[in-house]
Amino acid sequence: MSQAGVVAGHHEEPDQLYVETRELRVQGFLLFMVSDLVLFSSFIFAYLYLRNTGQGWPPPGAPKLDLALAAINSVILFGSGATMHFALENWKHEKFMKFTGWMVATIVLGALFLSGQIVEYAKLAVGWGSSGIFGTSFFTLTGMHGFHVFCGIIYLTILLLQAVHGKYTFQKYTGLTLGTLYWHFVDVIWVVLFSIFYLY
Amino acid sequence: MNEVVAHTERAMAVFFGIVVFIVAAIALKNDWKAKGLENQVFKMMLALLALGAFLAIMAALNVLVGKGVEV
Numbered sequence: 001m002s003q004a005g006v007v008a009g010h011h012e013e014p015d016q017l018y019v020e021t022r023e024l025r026v027q028g029f030l031l032f033m034v035s036d037l038v039l040f041s042s043f044i045f046a047y048l049y050l051r052n053t054g055q056g057w058p059p060p061g062a063p064k065l066d067l068a069l070a071a072i073n074s075v076i077l078f079g080s081g082a083t084m085h086f087a088l089e090n091w092k093h094e095k096f097m098k099f100t101g102w103m104v105a106t107i108v109l110g111a112l113f114l115s116g117q118i119v120e121y122a123k124l125a126v127g128w129g130s131s132g133i134f135g136t137s138f139f140t141l142t143g144m145h146g147f148h149v150f151c152g153i154i155y156l157t158i159l160l161l162q163a164v165h166g167k168y169t170f171q172k173y174t175g176l177t178l179g180t181l182y183w184h185f186v187d188v189i190w191v192v193l194f195s196i197f198y199l200y
Numbered sequence: 201m202n203e204v205v206a207h208t209e210r211a212m213a214v215f216f217g218i219v220v221f222i223v224a225a226i227a228l229k230n231d232w233k234a235k236g237l238e239n240q241v242f243k244m245m246l247a248l249l250a251l252g253a254f255l256a257i258m259a260a261l262n263v264l265v266g267k268g269v270e271v
Contacts (some may be wrong), residue, residue, distance in 0.1 A: 026238050058268030067269040068206040071213035071260040074252065079216060081249045082223045085242075089227075134268070177238055184245035191252035199255060199264045 014172050022174055029178045033185050036148075040189055043144065044196065047137040054133065062134040063124045070198045073116035074190060077149070080109035081187040084156075088180045091163075094170045103160045106183065110153045117146050141193055148186050155179060213260035217253045224250035 014022075051057050087102035124135070159179045162168065168176055228246040231239060258264040265271055 023237065030237070030241065062268060064270040065266075065268060066206075067259055067262075067265065067271060068209040068213070070269075071217075071256045072209040074256040074259075075213045075216045075220060078220045078224075078249055078252045078256065081245075082220050082227070085223075085227050085246070181238060181241060181245075184242065184249070187252065188245055188248045191248055191255065194252065194259075195255060197266065198269055199259055199266045 018172055018174075025174055026178070029181060033181065036185070037189075040141075040144070040192075043137075043141050044192065047141060047196065050133050050137060058134050059132050062132065065138075065198055066120060066123060067198055069116060069120055070194060073113055073120070074194050076109050076116065077113045077187055077190050080106045080113065081184055083109060084180050084183045088176055091168075091170070091173055091176055096163075099163070100160065103156060103163075107153055107156050107160070110149055110156070110183075114146060114149055114153070117142065117149075138197060142197070145186070145189055145193055148189070152183055152186050155182060210260040214257055217257035217260065221250050221253035221257070224253060 083102045083105040087099050087106060090096075090098040090102060121139075124138075156179055159176060163176065224246050228243060228250065231243055231246065234243070255264065262271060
């Protein structure tokens, strides 16, 4: 165990209450994710409905999306999913310093993804006036996803600070597990958005 | 200039996409026997992460191109 790990991520056997409520907390968080999934699904189906009932797609005058930028931006976000997975695995193996490094990497990659989104928005903003239903769907869905990424960055930063200050132990770390689930969820939503906007 | 940037972005997307795909596939393999509710969700999400990386590689190589995108 690292020197920092003696203070942060110390050993403490889980108490009875923790053991009994852990599964319930995981289930509660999964329900939250399902509700979020329903929110995204409704917007995605609305987009697909509009797209398939319209007179040709994309509508005339709609701005062209930058596939190369979207591809690298997607890889950055998916990469952050991998780094988050490493962070949790290192916590499970009681490697505090490595956990911290991977968490920081995840937060940086998340911020890079948001920067890429801003660059794309800046490019598309030129044609925003004539983008109509296409622009509305695109900006609503990707904006909503971007907001989730933004919240995720804050969430992971708080988790990291809590871990540094010894809130979690190497036996009690449900919060970190749930944070990882949330970040993977954000990644998976992007797989769908990337497919319907750039590949379909 | 824009073409150079686009080529660089594509090359990086392919390279890092392959890295992410391999990492996600290995993580999935390692977690395959893990039990518990959250581990089942993790496995599903890792599989989708690998799929996402694969799609990004295909997009960067212009194999998969949707309507209304700049190639």
